[in-house]
Amino acid sequence: MARPGLVSPRIVPRRDEDWPSLLELWVASWRATYPDIDFDARRDWLRQQVLRLERSGSRTLLLREGAPPATIGFVVIDPATHWLDQLCVHPTRFGSGAAEALIEAARSISPARLRLDVNADNRRAVSFYEREGFVSRGEGAPSLSGRRTLIMEWTSALLPQS
Ligand SMILES: CC(C)(COP(=O)(O)OP(=O)(O)OC[C@H]1O[C@@H](n2cnc3c(N)ncnc32)[C@H](O)[C@@H]1OP(=O)(O)O)[C@@H](O)C(=O)NCCC(=O)NCCS
Numbered sequence: 001m002a003r004p005g006l007v008s009p010r011i012v013p014r015r016d017e018d019w020p021s022l023l024e025l026w027v028a029s030w031r032a033t034y035p036d037i038d039f040d041a042r043r044d045w046l047r048q049q050v051l052r053l054e055r056s057g058s059r060t061l062l063l064r065e066g067a068p069p070a071t072i073g074f075v076v077i078d079p080a081t082h083w084l085d086q087l088c089v090h091p092t093r094f095g096s097g098a099a100e101a102l103i104e105a106a107r108s109i110s111p112a113r114l115r116l117d118v119n120a121d122n123r124r125a126v127s128f129y130e131r132e133g134f135v136s137r138g139e140g141a142p143s144l145s146g147r148r149t150l151i152m153e154w155t156s157a158l159l160p161q162s
Contacts, residue, residue, distance in 0.1 A: 003096040007065045011105040014060035014074070019047065021071040022062070025090050029073075032091035033122060037145060045144075046086075050076055053085055060086075061105045063098055075102040079109045084116040087125075094124075103132050113155045117141070120148040129154075 014022065023043050030039045050060055058078040062071050073089035084106055089098045106114055117140035118125050129152050140149035 003093060006097050006101060008067065008069075009063060009065045009098075009101055010069065011061050011063055011101070014050075014062055018062060018071065022050075022060075022074055023047065025071060025074065026086075026088055028091055029088040032094070033124065034145070042144075050086065053078065057081075058083075058085065059109060061102070061109075063089075063102050063105070065098075072096075073098045073102050075106050077106040077110055077114070082110045082113045082115050084110075084114050087116070099128055100132070107154075111156060113153060115151065115153045117143075117149040117151050119143050119145075120150050126150070126152075 023046065026046055027039045027043065030037070050058075053076055054060060056078070057080050058076050060074060060076045063073040063075075064071050071090075072093045074086065075084065076086040077084050087099065087102055087106075089096075089102070103114070114134070115137075116129075116134075118129060120126070132154060134152040134154045137151040137153045140151045143149050
């Protein structure tokens, strides 16, 4: 069933004080997707991963909504390589349009293309990306949990297709 739509959504860059809400949201989102994996134990991994990506040029954008504003999702995107490393939405806001708003924000800073890898068994994410116009470009490296991954890519319709 569709969730209520977004209330006064805003995309903002990550600030240092956002770490607690960003990590809570990441754990909740992935726990809803793979309940058997201990994502709490990976908080430090995520933080180091995002910092490493930001040092090499990626941008972390948060989606906030409501008053007072609550962070309900985030995306990490590298405008130079077009690599989208992280996308997640709080599970209470799955189906709300939050993921579309974050992909739209990623497209605004990487308008030609977006590339990512996704666990092949993460059917919700794969369906979402297909709905957003991504296509599969073959197999990626195994995930942290050893799962099969797919490389998916979205290319602007304005570019010549290869
Ligand atoms: C992936 C994610 C960002 C998508 O956001 P979302 O709000 O859940 O996405 P939506 O609800 O808009 O779209 C999901 C689609 O998958 C469908 N879906 C849900 N469960 C499904 C399943 N088991 N199999 C196939 N499709 C499924 C939904 O019906 C919906 O399609 P529809 O709108 O055409 O009906 C979000 O689910 C999330 O944060 N997941 C955890 C982290 C994650 O997987 N990130 C992506 C890593 S690459």
